[in-house]
Amino acid sequence: MEQIIEEALSYGPLIINAIKALVVLIVGWIVAGMVARLVSRKVNANEQIDNTIGNFAANLVKWVIRLMVVMAVLGLFGIEATSLVAVMGAATLAIGMALQGTLSDLAAGLMLVIFRPYSQGQYVDIGGTSGTVKEIALFFTELVTPDNVQVIVPNGKAWGEIITNYSHHDSRRLDLTFGIDYGDDADTAKKLISDIAAAEPRIHDDPKPWVRVTNLGDSSVDITARLWCDNAEFWDLKFTLTQQIKEALDDKGISIPYPHQVNVQR
Structure with a gap:
């Protein structure tokens, strides 16, 4: 019985260190997350700094703290940091070969943040x-x-x-092309499209909008409206103008033809 007690007591320091290591690991992981969120919030609060940099810096800080926590946990089991560094240094080549894709992603991440x-x-x-x-x-x-x-x-x-x-510049060009029948008047269709564009406040005056005949297709005369707008307005403006111009062409009796075949009997 005494031998069993002595053996149990001999494992006491190891159990205590294991508990300490678990506590350090849990607390360290929580602290790493908290510090990362704090860094992200502080950096992103500065309007002169892009949010991309703040989030990347937060990720970097989080993993550095986690690495320190792991080294502290290993220290509780008697593994010194200098020894760990020496072992890691000796294994750098092998790790680099095994994780070359991951290391390449890390290096590329730095390049993405630097050059943006x-x-x-x-x-x-x-x-x-x-x-x-x-x-x-x-x-x-x-x-x-x-x-x-x-x-x-x-x-x-x-x-x-x-x-x-697609979001790099504040403004973006919007091209809309409509095909009308060869029997319809192209100038009338151009004026109709120009009037609708002039009445739309989201279209920029500079560069100046233009509407021109751009192609003579197999079954239609193609008229293109080249317009400029704010980047954020691009899709909504595209959908709105497409419907408005289609309805206006219908009201004027200008048809939008579709490819068809004519069979000639001899």
């Missing part, structure tokens, strides 16, 4: 995948598509692909 080809809240296309940028994290970029689907793009892939940023 896109920022949080902008609508972009990355290698054929479109969506609104929700977050640029250490290793990935999170997009949200118009139908509310989450898309995770590794930063390495994002940095290596062609990026189209």
Whole structure:
């Protein structure tokens, strides 16, 4: 019995250290999250700093604190930080080879934050995948598509692909093309479209809007309206004008033809 008690007591320090390690780990993880949120809130409160930088800095701080917490936990079990660094240094090559994709994503994340080809809240296309940028994290970029689907793009892939940023400029050009019948008067249709565009307050005066015949198709004369508007108004304005112009053409008796075939009997 005494031997059992002695053996149980011998595990006492280990159990105590395990409890301490668990407490440090839990508290450290909570503190890391709190500090990260504080950093994000403080940085994003400055209007001169892009929110992308604030969120990226918060992620970086969170993982640095977590690394310190892990080192502190290992220290409770007698593993010194210097020894840990030496072991990590010896294993750097192997880790680098195994995690080269992850390290590449991290490096690409830094490049994205430094050069900022896109920022949080902008609508972009990355290698054929479109969506609104929700977050640029250490290793990935999170997009949200118009139908509310989450898309995770590794930063390495994002940095290596062609990026189209639809939200970079404040204004954007809107082209609307309508086909009218060859028997209809093109000048009448052009004036009708111009009048509707002139009455729309969301269309910019500079660059000046224009409406011209741009193509003679197989079954229609194509008239294009080239307009400029605020980026945020692009889609709503496109849908509104499309309906208004279609209804106005109908009221004037100007038809919008569709491809058809005529059979000639001999």
